[in-house]
Amino acid sequence: MRLEYFQMIDTVVSFDAATGEIHAKAFVPEKSPIFEGHFPGYPILPGVLLIETMAQASGYLILGMNGLTRMPFFAGVKKAKFRKFIEPGTTLDVYAKMVHEGSGYSVTEGRIEQDGPVCDAELTLRVLDFPAPELKAEIEARAAVIGLGQK
Amino acid sequence: MSSTFDVVADVIAQTSEIPREKITPESHAIDDLGIDSLDFLDIVFALDKKFGIKIPLEQWTQEVNAGKASVEEYFLLKNLAAHIDELVAKKNA
Numbered sequence A: 001m002r003l004e005y006f007q008m009i010d011t012v013v014s015f016d017a018a019t020g021e022i023h024a025k026a027f028v029p030e031k032s033p034i035f036e037g038h039f040p041g042y043p044i045l046p047g048v049l050l051i052e053t054m055a056q057a058s059g060y061l062i063l064g065m066n067g068l069t070r071m072p073f074f075a076g077v078k079k080a081k082f083r084k085f086i087e088p089g090t091t092l093d094v095y096a097k098m099v100h101e102g103s104g105y106s107v108t109e110g111r112i113e114q115d116g117p118v119c120d121a122e123l124t125l126r127v128l129d130f131p132a133p134e135l136k137a138e139i140e141a142r143a144a145v146i147g148l149g150q151k
Numbered sequence B: 001m002s003s004t005f006d007v008v009a010d011v012i013a014q015t016s017e018i019p020r021e022k023i024t025p026e027s028h029a030i031d032d033l034g035i036d037s038l039d040f041l042d043i044v045f046a047l048d049k050k051f052g053i054k055i056p057l058e059q060w061t062q063e064v065n066a067g068k069a070s071v072e073e074y075f076l077l078k079n080l081a082a083h084i085d086e087l088v089a090k091k092n093a
Helices: A033-037 A047-065 A133-146 B004-015 B037-051 B057-065 B071-075 B077-092
Strands: A011-016 A021-027 A070-082 A091-101 A105-113 A117-129
Touching: A011 A047, A021 A047, A047 A070, A047 A091, A047 A105, A047 A117, A047 A133, A070 A133, A070 B037, A091 A117, A091 B037, A105 B037, A117 B037, B004 B037, B004 B077, B037 B057, B037 B077, B057 B071, B071 B077
Parallel strands: none
Antiparallel strands: A011 A021, A021 A091, A070 A117, A091 A105, A105 A117
């Protein structure tokens, strides 16, 4: 995780376009200014960043399924539950499963585990044409770094 | 058996805070019911699941934006229900 750059997913463990599933890893850093405020003396990863992590896994799932041709944008979250505190230095298993591919949107189920359930939610993402070539290039580069294309 | 309109109206009432009795076949989803684009996504998702179809929301939006179709063509609920019937018939053909 590069929290300051909002890069939450570090590597793709597995991706299956046929079943619409992805499993990724996210390494929570030991140090970040975020932990100085959340919370002093008791650093834990904020729940909103866990949601963002599930949304990004869902985004890579969609990108993998559409061959990096269209860009998913986080649009909604429902039924989010946080079941465990996450401390600095933790490795997270992040899962996303396609629930429904609609016209211009997708709904996924996101889940994070670390020695048991951490959180889960239903996520909605709008899927649009890339609004800028720079974004498409960056996404392609990022997908290669995390190994999306090779799985 | 419920009509398609009744199913649409029930879905709208369940996914928004609009009282079911205010939703009629002549209701305009945006102008009368005030449904915004995000809420409409939830409604389309529920309708896709309910009817086992994929409402071509992007195509409809493009047609409206290009002036090829009126907003009423897709967002007046009786018209929306009729389009759903067509999509279901196409799926079952």
